[in-house]
Amino acid sequence: MNEKLLHKFLNNEISDAEMETLQATDMYRDYLKIASTTSTMQTPAFNRERVWQKLNENTKKQTKIISLPLLRSIIQYAAIFALLFAGYLYVTHLDVSVTSHVAEKKNLTLPDNSEVVLNADSKVIYNKKSWNKKRSLSLKGEAFFKVAKGKKFDVVTDQGIVSVMGTQFNVQSRENHFHIACYEGLVRVTFDKQEIQLPAGNSVIIENGVVIAQQNISATQPGWMLNESAFENSPLITIVEELQRQYDIEVVLKIRDKNILFTGTFTHTNLEAALKTICVPLQLKYSIDDKRGVTIYED
Amino acid sequence: MIEEDNVCKDSIYNKLFQNLSTSIYNFIYFKCGDSSQAEDLVQEAFIKLWENCAKVPQAKAKSFLYTVCNNSFLNEIAHKKVVLNYAEKTGPSINKQTPEYLLEEKEFEKKLQKALANLTEGQRTAFLMNRIEGKKYREIAEILDISVKAVEKRMSQALESLRKEIKNI
Numbered sequence: 001m002n003e004k005l006l007h008k009f010l011n012n013e014i015s016d017a018e019m020e021t022l023q024a025t026d027m028y029r030d031y032l033k034i035a036s037t038t039s040t041m042q043t044p045a046f047n048r049e050r051v052w053q054k055l056n057e058n059t060k061k062q063t064k065i066i067s068l069p070l071l072r073s074i075i076q077y078a079a080i081f082a083l084l085f086a087g088y089l090y091v092t093h094l095d096v097s098v099t100s101h102v103a104e105k106k107n108l109t110l111p112d113n114s115e116v117v118l119n120a121d122s123k124v125i126y127n128k129k130s131w132n133k134k135r136s137l138s139l140k141g142e143a144f145f146k147v148a149k150g151k152k153f154d155v156v157t158d159q160g161i162v163s164v165m166g167t168q169f170n171v172q173s174r175e176n177h178f179h180i181a182c183y184e185g186l187v188r189v190t191f192d193k194q195e196i197q198l199p200a201g202n203s204v205i206i207e208n209g210v211v212i213a214q215q216n217i218s219a220t221q222p223g224w225m226l227n228e229s230a231f232e233n234s235p236l237i238t239i240v241e242e243l244q245r246q247y248d249i250e251v252v253l254k255i256r257d258k259n260i261l262f263t264g265t266f267t268h269t270n271l272e273a274a275l276k277t278i279c280v281p282l283q284l285k286y287s288i289d290d291k292r293g294v295t296i297y298e299d
Numbered sequence: 300m301i302e303e304d305n306v307c308k309d310s311i312y313n314k315l316f317q318n319l320s321t322s323i324y325n326f327i328y329f330k331c332g333d334s335s336q337a338e339d340l341v342q343e344a345f346i347k348l349w350e351n352c353a354k355v356p357q358a359k360a361k362s363f364l365y366t367v368c369n370n371s372f373l374n375e376i377a378h379k380k381v382v383l384n385y386a387e388k389t390g391p392s393i394n395k396q397t398p399e400y401l402l403e404e405k406e407f408e409k410k411l412q413k414a415l416a417n418l419t420e421g422q423r424t425a426f427l428m429n430r431i432e433g434k435k436y437r438e439i440a441e442i443l444d445i446s447v448k449a450v451e452k453r454m455s456q457a458l459e460s461l462r463k464e465i466k467n468i
Binding site for chain 2: 003006007010011012027030031033034035037038039041042043044045046047048050051052054055058059
C-alpha cells in the first residue's frame with residue numbers, strides 16, 4: 001500500500017491526504033527526504049553551445065562523404081536529367097524554318113496568330129520560344145504578312161528591316177530587288193541607314209540600296225496571292241525570273257535589250273497565257289521547247 | 300520508400316539537439332559521473348544520428364540517440380564517481396532555518412552524495428532520471444527499454460539502499 005503511494009509521490013501524482021499517510025511511517029519519511037533532497041541536485045553544467053559547435057564542424061565534414069553506389073546513381077540521374085534538359089532546350093530554342101519551293105505557295109500562322117503567305121521559292125525563319133518576347137523573323141524571297149496587333153514586328157532581310165505594329169504588307173526581297181507594299185496600317189522600312197515610313201496604299205521599290213520608285217497601290221493584297229504577278233515598269237529580266245519561280249521552268253532570253261520595261265500582270269495557272277501576256281505587248285515571240293524549257297526571242 | 304521529414308533536414312536536426320542533448324548528457328553523466336566523457340558521447344551520438352539521418356525517422360531519433368549513447372558507454376571502461384551539485388535553494392523559507400538545522404542538512408547531503416555514488420548504475424540512472432530530470436516512470440521505461448514495473452523496482456531498491464547507506468555512515 002505504502003509502496004504504491006511512494007511511487008505516486010515519485011511520479012508527482014500524490015494527493016495531500018496520501019502524503020500524510022506516507023509521512024506517518026519512519027521509513028517512508030526517510031525515503032521522502034532522500035527523494036526530495038536528490039531533486040535539488042544538479043549534474044555539472046552541460047555546455048550545449050560548445051558541443052553544438054563541435055558537432056557542426058564534424059557533421060559538415062560528414063556530409064561530404066557519400067557512399068560510392070549512391071554517388072554513382074546520383075551521377076546517373078544527373079546525366080539523364082542533363083540530357084533531357086539539353087534536348088528540351090534544343091527543341092524549344094530551335095528556330096522554325098518554313099520554305100516554299102519553286103512553283104509553290106505556303107501559308108503559315110505565327111505563335112501570335114499573325115499570318116504569313118510565302119510566295120514561291122521563299123523562306124522564313126523564326127523562333128517559337130522567344131516569339132512572344134520579340135516578334136522578329138528573317139525572310140528570303142517574298143511574303144505577304146497579316147500581322148496581329150501588338151508589339152513591334154520585324155521582318156529582317158538581307159537588304160533591310162521592315163518594322164510594323166499591326167498591319168498587312170508584302171515584302172519582296174530577291175537579289176537586289178527590295179519591294180515593300182503596305183495594304184493596311186503603317187510600315188517602316190530601314191535599309192542602308194535610311195528609313196522610310198510607308199502608309200497604307202503605298203509601295204516602294206528599292207534596288208541596290210536606292211529608292212527607285214514609290215507608288216500608290218489600289219489592290220488590297222498582292223497580285224501573287226490571287227495567283228498572278230503584277231509589274232509596273234519592271235525590267236524584263238525581273239519578270240522572267242518571277243516566271244521561272246512560278247512555273248518551275250528555265251527561260252532562255254534571246255533578245256538584245258534584257259532591261260526592256262514591262263507593265264502588266266501574268267497568271268500563275270496557265271503558262272501559255274502567261275507567256276502571251278508578257279510577249280504580245282513587247283512584240284516578242286516565245287516557244288515552249290519541252291516540259292521545262294522556254295525560249296523568248298525577237299521577231 | 301515514403302518520403303517523410305527525416306532527420307537530415309537541418310531544422311529538424313537542430314530541434315532534436317536543442318530538445319534532447321541536455322537530457323542525454325545527464326543520462327550519461329548519471330551512469331559514468333564524468334562530465335567531459337558525457338559531453339563527448341553526446342557529440343558522438345549526434346554525429347551518428349547525422350550519418351544515419353536518412354534511415355532514422357524523426358519519431359525514432361530519441362531512442363536511437365539513447366541507444367547509441369548506452370552502447371558507447373558500455374564500450375568505454377572509465378567510470379568515475381557520480382558527483383552532483385546542489386541547486387541553490389532560494390526563497391524566504393531558508394531564513395527561518397536555524398544554523399544547526401542547516402549544518403545537519405549539509406551533513407545529510409554529503410552522506411546522500413556518497414550513497415548515490417555507491418548505487419548500481421542501473422538503479423542510479425533510473426532514480427536520478429526521475430529525481431533530477433523529473434521524468435515519469437513510463438518515459439524512463441521507454442528510454443531504458445525496460446518495463447514500468449522494472450522501473451518501480453529500481454526506484455524502491457535505490458531508496459532502500461540509499462537509506463541504509465546514510466544510516467550507516
